[in-house]
Amino acid sequence: GQQLNQSPQSMFIQEGEDVSMNCTSSSIFNTWLWYKQDPGEGPVLLIALYKAGELTSNGRLTAQFGITRKDSFLNISASIPSDVGIYFCAGRPHPRVQGAQKLVFGQGTRLTINP
């Protein structure tokens, strides 16, 4: 089945720093999503991307749908303590790909911020 490779697996940064994480796949995706999961909670949708090349912002968060449709990245600017958590990319494969309707998740990036 489809797999998403998300990197880095973990990040340790200082408050105020910018953060960048990405997700890649060997097959093309029609939709890319970025979620954040806090301890004891389910994932919460941050940004949804629907077109190749699309660049979308949500406050200090910016995400892009890669031109090749096989990757996406998420940037967080000027990190603050509440940004701590696990960030997941997720994608919906192209309809020609078997099982395309299922949402596929990356392994997550754990973000830790030192005050």
Next chain:
Amino acid sequence: DAGVTQSPTHLIKTRGQQVTLRCSPKSGHDTVSWYQQALGQGPQFIFQYYEEEERQRGNFPDRFSGHQFPNYSSELNVNALLLGDSALYLCASSLMGGEETQYFGPGTRLLVL
């Protein structure tokens, strides 16, 4: 407006037992999806229910089954539990065709001993 709720929050079972997890979707939503999230991993799609029928299924054995009720709530049943079934089980609700804006519940953490 209540969000997605799941019960129980935690559960401990032994190998070979059976378990039922429950989910109530967000008000107005008609579609429920179930995911398994192993420790340190992303969620993996189990199946989706709409109009009381299983519409899509991930790569999970038949030991995993589900049900959706007329009020859109849903159950996930797992038979013959294995140690490897220990995970956080997440329910997500949405409107059919709008899975990109699905809302997740807090999950049920299952430990199989």
